[in-house]
Amino acid sequence: MRTGITKQEKTTDIWFDEKDPLIHIRTHNTALKKRLLAYSRRYPAICQQTDADPETGCMEFDIEKGRFSFRLTAPYSEERRRAARQYAKENNAADRLK
Secondary structure, eight states: OOOSSOGGGOOEEEEOOSSOSEEEEEEOOHHHHHHHHHHHHHOTTTEEEEEEETTTTEEEEEEETTSOOOOOOOOOOHHHHHHHHHHHHHHHHHHHHO
8 A cells, every 4th residue: 555654654653551451552564454453353342443544554453451462582593593494495305396
């Protein structure tokens, strides 16, 4: 979608504090918008779309705390990277023989 704003201006903002039971999300990210929209339709008591701006492609949602999370992943060790490369080589070679 062409919106006339730069990628740098297409942000995702997530606000919450210790008092409010809701997390407020404002995003331009298409994948996140689709996931939140589907979630809000399936669980309207937990997540609601609060605003949308068709000009910029931005959407806003409120979601209960405890229903939205970030997943932090540790970097792969060199050993794990080597094992993944080896696994990919073996499986790609097997796929070509089929």
